[in-house]
Every structure is written in C-alpha cells, then in structure tokens.
Amino acid sequence: MTISTTSLIKKYGFEYPFKPDSLAKKALNFIKSGNSLLDIGCGEGADSVFFAEKGFRVVAIDNTNIYLDRLRAFQRDNHLPNISIQNCDVISYSYPQNYYDIINCLLVGCCMKRSEFENMLVSIKQSVKPNGVIIMSLRNYLDPELKDYSNSAKMIEPNTYLKKDDCCKIRYFIEKGRLKELFKDFNILYYFEGLTPDKYNEFPKRGDSYIICRRKIGNKVNTNLTS
Numbered sequence: 001m002t003i004s005t006t007s008l009i010k011k012y013g014f015e016y017p018f019k020p021d022s023l024a025k026k027a028l029n030f031i032k033s034g035n036s037l038l039d040i041g042c043g044e045g046a047d048s049v050f051f052a053e054k055g056f057r058v059v060a061i062d063n064t065n066i067y068l069d070r071l072r073a074f075q076r077d078n079h080l081p082n083i084s085i086q087n088c089d090v091i092s093y094s095y096p097q098n099y100y101d102i103i104n105c106l107l108v109g110c111c112m113k114r115s116e117f118e119n120m121l122v123s124i125k126q127s128v129k130p131n132g133v134i135i136m137s138l139r140n141y142l143d144p145e146l147k148d149y150s151n152s153a154k155m156i157e158p159n160t161y162l163k164k165d166d167c168c169k170i171r172y173f174i175e176k177g178r179l180k181e182l183f184k185d186f187n188i189l190y191y192f193e194g195l196t197p198d199k200y201n202e203f204p205k206r207g208d209s210y211i212i213c214r215r216k217i218g219n220k221v222n223t224n225l226t227s
C-alpha cells in the first residue's frame with residue numbers, strides 16, 4: 001500500500017489505516033494469484049485491497065454502507081478494477097455452489113447468532129470449489145470481552161449475546177475446538193486457537209480461532225454440523 005495512512009483517514013474517512021490481517025498474509029502460501037476470491041464481511045476492505053493488489057479477482061460483500069462507500073471511493077481513485085463490491089446480507093446471500101477458488105471470512109461469524117454462523121458456514125463450504133481454500137477467523141471462548149458480555153448482555157443462543165450499544169449488536173464467541181470440528185471434512189492447512197494481540201494493537205490479547213483449509217476433491221461437503 002503506497003497511499004499514506006493520513007490521506008486514507010482524511011480523504012476517505014477510513015476508521016483505520018489499511019492493514020491486511022496476518023491470516024490473509026499467511027494464506028498467500030496456499031493460494032494462487034489470478035484466482036477468484038470472495039471476501040465475506042469485507043468491512044472497509046483492507047483484505048480485499050490486499051488480495052486485489054496481489055492479482056486476485058475479488059468479490060467484496062458487506063451490508064454496512066459507510067464501509068462500502070469508503071472502499072468504493074478508494075477503488076475509484078486507485079487502479080483496482082479487480083474488486084467487485086456488493087452490498088448484501090451475508091447470512092441470506094445466495095452463495096453459488098462450487099464457484100470460488102478462495103473464500104475469506106475474517107471476524108464476521110462472531111457478529112451473528114451461532115445458528116446463523118453455522119448455517120452460513122454450510123453455504124460457504126459448498127461455495128468454494130473442490131481444492132479451493134477457505135480462510136476464516138472468529139472471536140473465541142478465551143476473549144476477555146466474553147466476561148463483560150456474560151455479565152451485562154442477554155444470552156440469546158449458546159455463547160451468543162445481544163448488546164444493543166455494540167457495533168455488531170450480536171456477538172458469538174466460538175467454543176473450544178469448534179472451528180476445527182466444523183471443518184473436519186476439509187484438509188486443514190493452518191489452525192490456531194488462543195490469545196493474540198488484535199491487528200491494530202489496541203488490545204494486547206484477543207481470543208481468536210483461525211483456520212486455513214482446503215476443500216477435498218471428490219468428497220461431499222458435510223452439511224450436518226450439529227454439535
């Protein structure tokens with residue numbers, strides 16, 4: 001990224017400077033430039049821009065207009081024709097089957113109910129092509145914020161809290177080992193579950209679960225995810 005942080009914030013109103021997620025950077029070891037990539041819940045588009053600059057054909061979806069407008073303005077001024085930006089609800093989105101080479105979904109499943117995340121996950125697993133790669137992260141059971149939520153917010157589903165004054169309104173903290181279990185029919189290329197600083201170093205420790213995994217060729221995707 002050649003554009004300065006100050007101008008990103010001043011000119012486009014970005015809340016944060018562009019900084020690709022460390023998981024997105026790690027995923028470059030397993031994916032090929034030129035391939036199609038769906039960025040689910042792209043937000044302001046730090047990872048969409050990162051992948052587009054590396055030559056991927058990116059479809060970026062989110063339903064927060066203010067974020068998408070910033071990304072659109074940035075795209076207009078910079079040469080990034082390989083990002084297609086769509087405003088849609090990622091829970092009800094019609095994910096095309098066997099379509100994308102790569103699906104990136106970072107810190108999005110934790111902004112919805114557990115049941116919504118798991119239903120969406122079935123569609124995501126079917127939307128990536130056989131031999132395609134899914135990159136995913138969620139806040140987990142180790143996150144220090146979980147304590148505040150369990151004390152002050154209403155639990156509406158297992159490990160899912162409703163907090164009206166929170167930007168996401170709903171927070172789901174994925175359980176121990178659950179992300180790995182949900183992808184047991186995929187080949188796991190990288191997995192991490194633990195405490196780690198957030199990417200802007202605002203919080204020294206966040207509880208995160210990360211996965212990079214590949215859909216097996218010739219295997220039917222497991223659509224029964226009951227725990």
Ligand SMILES: C[S@@+](CC[C@H](N)C(=O)[O-])C[C@H]1O[C@@H](n2cnc3c(N)ncnc32)[C@H](O)[C@@H]1O
Pocket residue numbers: 021040041042043044046061062063064067088089090091105106107108111112
């Ligand atoms: C914590 S942010 C993560 C953004 C980005 N993936 C990143 O890692 O920087 C969560 C994003 O998911 C989006 N999101 C949450 N629920 C959504 C839904 N049901 N439909 C579309 N976007 C959603 C929010 O608008 C927000 O941009």
